Amino acid sequence: MRLALIGVGNVGKAFIKLLAMKKNFLLLNNIELELCLVANSKGAVYSQFGIDCNNLIGELENGQLLENNIEFKKDVDVIDLIKACGIETVILATPTNKNNGEPGITYIKKFLSYGINVVTADKGPVLIDYHGLAEIAKRNKARLGIGCTTGGALPSINGGIIELAGSDVYKIEGVLNGTTNFILKEMEDKIVSYEEALKTAQLLGIAESNPTLDVEGFDTATKILILSNVIMKSNKKIEDISIQGITDITVEKIQKAKEEGKRYKLIGTAEKTGDDVNISVKLEKINFLSDFYNVEGKNKAVKYYSDTLGELTIVGGASGTIPAAASLLRDIINIYRNNNNEWY
């Protein structure tokens, strides 16, 4: 299967590196993937017979720009090139814009309408118009892989779609944000204030310098919203969600909970109520019987409640750019297997 990558930020680079690392593994498993095009906003490197990923990632990790590669073509129309050279699947590692979904959403619509599969880590387009994108994919017999958009390596979306196929999922709960999870654990273990725990998280590169999206619950809200819209087929917007963050929590509350054998977790919940779906993000005090009690540090978890397949809890989700790239590769391989019956 011929692949094109758009975007060479951290995840894009990790994807090229992963393909280099996994070359033998893929060969051994009869999964034929060729990365034929890598584009940034200025142009693209293209090779009909597949780019040498090992060589390219060597250059990029040495600080060279994509533009410095000898095969780089400036100012090419990337969409035309991808259409012309028989690319079957595009990996979109474009920067996320949660307000308008650009530039990803325009790319996705174009490629899907040409019958080209798209696998993306970009939450923006999925937040803005999942059902619209799904409709285009369906009409053009293309696949849209978004397994990476709700918790990276954690197979949250795919778990709901594939592993609960045929059941009615009536409730979804998730501990979906690593940063807040880390801060809450730090406050429990080290008996420090919220501010101190946040500072540690920032020093370790876990929290961003502007931590609002994480600590105010917006990141969790985004992820539970996507899960709800994709798996429960709801049609909600971020404004429809009641969102609570962790900024009001005190170390006293956390220590008191600890004495009771309890922990605070920031939990996103989507629940069917008649024909509607209720979505919320709340700081909840849970005890050791909860499936989320041991979901610590950068780990994440999602729990589904279904009619005929019962409850299903999925815990995991290694953090970092290689696991994020690996979750893109997972979607690509599953599309490849579908198309080539390469399951065994």
Next chain:
Amino acid sequence: MRLALIGVGNVGKAFIKLLAMKKNFLLLNNIELELCLVANSKGAVYSQFGIDCNNLIGELENGQLLENNIEFKKDVDVIDLIKACGIETVILATPTNKNNGEPGITYIKKFLSYGINVVTADKGPVLIDYHGLAEIAKRNKARLGIGCTTGGALPSINGGIIELAGSDVYKIEGVLNGTTNFILKEMEDKIVSYEEALKTAQLLGIAESNPTLDVEGFDTATKILILSNVIMKSNKKIEDISIQGITDITVEKIQKAKEEGKRYKLIGTAEKTGDDVNISVKLEKINFLSDFYNVEGKNKAVKYYSDTLGELTIVGGASGTIPAAASLLRDIINIYRNNNNEWY
């Protein structure tokens, strides 16, 4: 997609019932499944336009035999009939024989060789010759669905194949047997001996009158063996596994563990060691930090360790014949979606 069901024992009946229950759900989700043939060892009911599942399950639940249905044809050659009438997927709910895999294995080989997909709950054939069956499926572009063979509703096999695609799984652990899990919990909660807890499990229909397969660890061994052979592509037999059961456990040991905040669990493990895979079943004492600590009663769990996608724990697996049938339906729907790009 035209379906045929072979075997009308408890799981076969539950499958017919489930199709009746899910008729509207499937229509709403654009999943077109028609059960056209239901066979037992004496013959088959066949309808070109689809059997009325609601009617048939009504008859069977009223104590009628399949033979009493007015469409029943005696002594037909089921394999010929399935071939002749355009069945795309066969659901095999035949009784399990772990020594020779019959009658399932002969059916599976035939159907796959005709390019007909097979979805089965029958562990026997998978234990006896998984790689042989996979080879036939591959050669004939058919699918073999075995998601129901290692823990029913728990998506253990599919979790490993689909959700960790592209990663190297180097270790698998699982709490895979509900009966032993129930007995151990009963001994902890009610402070009763192994014998008493077993008796309760038998009274509740959780343990069989001859509980050997469960309590001696063979059922767990079977499941971890299948997971290893399918996901790590090992080629092991039951004789290669070191198996310990739970029959030697005393209530004193369990109560002492409880005081330490620990629990005993029967855990199956498969781990790569160089080019080989080591498989064992052992009673292990774990603490509350283990992902398996809260896997109680009839719940089951599997944990995967992978290179690029990190650790993944899956907990769940509703028990009973409807969830077992629902896990057959899950595999069928995923095959249907593959073939019809009906993912959205």
